[in-house]
Amino acid sequence: MAVSMDLEELKETFSFFDDWEDKYRFIIDLGKDLTPLADAEKTEANLIRGCQSQVWLTHQLSDGKLHFQLDSDAHIVRGLSAVVLIASNDQSPEQITALDLDGLFDELDLLAHLSVTRGNGLRSMIEKIKHIAAHS
Amino acid sequence: MSIRKDFPILARQSRGKSLVYLDNGATTQKPQVVIDAIDQYYQRHNSNVHRAAHELAEEATQMMESGRSLCQAFINAESRKEIIFTRGTTEAINLVANILTQRIKPGQDILITELEHHSNIVPWQMLAERTGANIKAVAITDEGELDLDDAAAKLTKNTALFAFTHVSNGLGTINPAKVLIKMAQDVGALTLVDGAQAILHLPVDVQNLGCDFYVFSGHKLYAPTGIGVLYGREALLEALPPWQGGGEMIEHVTLTSSTYQSAPYKFEAGTPNIAGAIGLGAAITYLQQQPIAELVAAEDALVSRALSGLQQIDGFRLIGEPAKRSAVISFLLEGSHPNDVGTLLDQQGIAVRSGHHCNMPLMTRLEIPGTVRASFSLYNNDEDVDRLIAGVSKATTFL
Numbered sequence: 040m041a042v043s044m045d046l047e048e049l050k051e052t053f054s055f056f057d058d059w060e061d062k063y064r065f066i067i068d069l070g071k072d073l074t075p076l077a078d079a080e081k082t083e084a085n086l087i088r089g090c091q092s093q094v095w096l097t098h099q100l101s102d103g104k105l106h107f108q109l110d111s112d113a114h115i116v117r118g119l120s121a122v123v124l125i126a127s128n129d130q131s132p133e134q135i136t137a138l139d140l141d142g143l144f145d146e147l148d149l150l151a152h153l154s155v156t157r158g159n160g161l162r163s164m165i166e167k168i169k170h171i172a173a174h175s
Numbered sequence: 176m177s178i179r180k181d182f183p184i185l186a187r188q189s190r191g192k193s194l195v196y197l198d199n200g201a202t203t204q205k206p207q208v209v210i211d212a213i214d215q216y217y218q219r220h221n222s223n224v225h226r227a228a229h230e231l232a233e234e235a236t237q238m239m240e241s242g243r244s245l246c247q248a249f250i251n252a253e254s255r256k257e258i259i260f261t262r263g264t265t266e267a268i269n270l271v272a273n274i275l276t277q278r279i280k281p282g283q284d285i286l287i288t289e290l291e292h293h294s295n296i297v298p299w300q301m302l303a304e305r306t307g308a309n310i311k312a313v314a315i316t317d318e319g320e321l322d323l324d325d326a327a328a329k330l331t332k333n334t335a336l337f338a339f340t341h342v343s344n345g346l347g348t349i350n351p352a353k354v355l356i357k358m359a360q361d362v363g364a365l366t367l368v369d370g371a372q373a374i375l376h377l378p379v380d381v382q383n384l385g386c387d388f389y390v391f392s393g394h395k396l397y398a399p400t401g402i403g404v405l406y407g408r409e410a411l412l413e414a415l416p417p418w419q420g421g422g423e424m425i426e427h428v429t430l431t432s433s434t435y436q437s438a439p440y441k442f443e444a445g446t447p448n449i450a451g452a453i454g455l456g457a458a459i460t461y462l463q464q465q466p467i468a469e470l471v472a473a474e475d476a477l478v479s480r481a482l483s484g485l486q487q488i489d490g491f492r493l494i495g496e497p498a499k500r501s502a503v504i505s506f507l508l509e510g511s512h513p514n515d516v517g518t519l520l521d522q523q524g525i526a527v528r529s530g531h532h533c534n535m536p537l538m539t540r541l542e543i544p545g546t547v548r549a550s551f552s553l554y555n556n557d558e559d560v561d562r563l564i565a566g567v568s569k570a571t572t573f574l
Contacts, residue, residue, distance in 0.1 A: 059190070059522045067515075067573055091530040091545055092514045112544065113512030114574060115519075 046143075049125050053147050063115065070117030073124070076110035087163045092116045094160040096167055100175050104129050107168065111160070119152055119161055127168060135172035140165050178465060179554045181206040192524030195562045200344050200372060200503055200550030201528055202394045205458075209397055212457035213450050224449055225423060225440075239449050242456030243439070246404050249459045250389060251380040254409050259439040260447050263403035264371040265294040267390035268338070270405055270442060271367055272298035274415040275336065281307030283335040286364070288313040288321055289540050290343040290350070293533040295369045299338060308335065315540065319346040319495030326358060334364040341373035345534035345546065346495030347503025349377065356386050365411075371395055375462075375552065376471060376501050381406050393451065398458035402451030405442070412438035419444040470553040474502050477560055478551055484564035490571050494546045502551035505532075507543060508567070511574040516547045519570040525562055 044052070056062040076085075076095050087094040092113035099106045107128055109120035126143055127135050144150045153162050179185055182204045187194050196204060216238065222231035224239050240255075247255045261267040279285070285299045285308050296310075303310050311334075314325040321339070330337060337359040341352050352368055359366045367388040370379060374391040381389050393402040407415075417424055417435055421444035426434040435441045481504060485491050490509035508516050517529030531538045531545040538545055549563055 063519065063522065064573060092512050093544075111512075114515045116512075116514065 044125055046126050049122065050146065066118035066122070067114045068118070069121040070111075070114050070119075073110070073117055073121045074108065076108055080108075081110065087160050087167055092160055094120065094164050096164060098168075098171050100132075103131055105132055105135060105172060105175060109164065115152075116161060119149065120164065122147070122149070123161075123165060123168070132172040132175040135168065177554070177556065178206070178470065179556060181208070181461075182554050183207055183210070185554060189524040189526065190522055195525040195559045195566075197549040197551060197555065197559060197563060198526045198528050199395075199552035199555075200532075200548060202400065203375065203397050203552050204554070205399065205454075206397055206461050208461050209399065209454050209457045213399060213454045216450050216453050221449075223446055235449055238456070239447070239452045242452040242454075242459075245456045245459040249379075249463075250374075250404075250406055251382050252406055253382060256438050257381075257406055257409050257412065259405040259407065259412075259442045260452050261390075261403045261405050262401055262448070263392040263394070264369060264390050265298075265392075267388075267403055267405035268294055268367065268369065269298045270418050271388050271390075271407070272302040273418045274442075275365075276302065276305055277416065279303075279306040279308045279335050282333070283308045284311050284329070284331070284333050285309070286311050286313065286326075286329055286334050286337045286359075288326075288339045288350075289315045289537055290319070290321065290340055290346070290348060290534075291338075291536070292340065292344050292369065292371070293535065295338055295340060295367075296536065299336075312536070313339070315537075318497055319343065319348050319541075320497045321348075321350055321355070323351075323354070326355060330358050330362045330364060332362055334359070334362055336365045336367065338367040338369070340369040340371075341379075342370075342376065342501040342503075343495070343497075343534075343537075344372045344503070345532045345537050345548070346497060346505050347372075347501045347550075348495060348497035349373075349499040349501050352386070353384055356384055360385065372501060372503070376474070378467075387411055393455040393458065396455070396458055397461065398455040399451050402448050402455050404455075407438070409438065412442070417441045417444070421445045423447070465553070467553075474551055474553055474555065477555055477557070478502055478504065480557075481549065481551075481560045481563055484560065485567060488564070488568050488571060490574075491567065494541065494543065504549045505546040506549075506567075507546055508571055508574060511570075513545045513547045515574060516567070516570050519573055520547075520563075520566050523562070523566045523569065525566045527563075 081095045085095045085097055094111045097108045111117040144153050184204045220234045222235040224236040243255050243258045246258045289312050311329050314322045316322055342349050356366045366386045368386045370389050370391040375396050387408050389406040394400040424441050424444040426436050492507045494505040513529035520527050528548045
């Protein structure tokens with residue numbers, strides 16, 4: 040991930056947005072800064088099926104910390120993936136298990152994007168990350 | 176001349192802006208008279224139908240059966256016995272697919288098209304699995320129209336059934352239903368027309384069309400969800416077995432065997448959606464009071480104006496260019512996923528659909544992940560079109 044922002048900076052940035060346009064431009068830019076997955080890694084096995092947009096997730100465990108890479112074919116979902124990564128990347132499985140990502144999305148006023156009916160794969164992505172952490 | 180004021184929800188806001196509702200292909204909004212009809216039914220007449228000999232039951236039965244007669248008149252069916260209430264288009268197709276099981280022989284063809292909604296694909300695949308029949312599909316052209324030569328080649332003496340959509344939900348293509356039905360009849364195939372997207376926008380006359388089955392949902396016709404219609408030719412319905420068993424559909428029951436009612440009741444097991452049927456009747460009555468031809472012409476003009484405005488936008492790519500288009504515009508913006516556009520329009524108070532629209536085989540054929548779909552109804556206006564064009568234009572600045 041090339042996004043060089045920590046969670047506190049992210050929350051602070053969001054607190055300055057007073058209209059949806061700035062917020063979504065920022066989310067889309069976050070997604071553009073995300074290091075894309077190589078095509079070779081966009082495999083069926085790494086695919087998280089949303090109903091509509093697709094999300095790919097890879098992970099590695101080293102020195103007791105989980106490193107994730109995420110990518111999507113949709114800009115906004117990529118940006119929201121970057122938010123998930125800022126909150127969860129390079130932490131221990133225990134820390135990731137304890138993370139309240141729903142709470143974070145609620146705080147950032149993005150919770151609607153996690154609804155099952157959105158079909159964008161974000162909810163499944165978070166469940167997958169939690170599952171990986173629980174089994175690492 | 177606008178019917179907009181009749182639909183209370185259109186006065187609400189979405190995301191802090193006045194609502195622009197362009198997801199009518201998914202479902203339409205309800206006029207006050209339909210909401211009132213359902214409300215009145217529950218407040219004053221609620222009772223089970225066809226059975227009890229009391230006043231409320233008489234009223235409820237009369238109201239529901241009047242809904243049936245209104246449906247019959249609306250699609251010009253020959254008899255009210257040909258109108259079967261279902262939960263919607265999907266259930267109507269599943270009903271037909273089930274009652275045809277004994278008629279389909281191994282190796283026969285069930286013909287569909289590349290334009291179909293999943294609900295006009297999957298029930299036939301299940302029927303094919305039960306019977307050993309084959310599924311074949313009529314190809315489309317790059318413009319999104321049915322290839323009539325391919326239809327002619329695939330309709331053979333071996334075709335048991337041809338099921339196709341009257342109007343494509345994904346692209347808005349209006350299919351030449353009467354021509355297709357005639358082609359199917361010439362080889363002795365049964366025909367089912369999926370009218371879900373056509374019923375509000377085209378005059379439907381089942382006797383003139385000559386189809387064996389025509390299906391539609393009430394909720395795309397200003398009626399509530401959970402009610403729809405299967406039209407079937409009476410002689411055919413009488414010859415076919417029931418699907419679900421239970422109350423309402425029987426004539427006489429012993430512990431080991433039963434005799435059945437005739438159509439339509441044979442196909443309506445259990446307590447029906449009484450309020451839904453009454454709401455559907457109210458929606459049809461409402462429509463019959465409107466100058467439909469004038470409203471549809473105004474809707475066509477809106478769609479044309481939206482198309483020409485959208486085509487001025489850099490990166491706008493129209494998906495599907497049929498010669499005859501219903502009230503649907505499907506598109507992509509270069510370099511973005513349809514969901515991005517859907518989200519950016521939603522933030523501007525504009526409701527559209529983004530995704531594959533339950534048309535996965537069509538999207539695969541067109542080699543796209545899905546589309547953004549703006550679908551219109553008779554209450555949309557110039558302001559909706561202006562907001563859509565401005566909204567899509569703004570979305571391009573994000574991507």
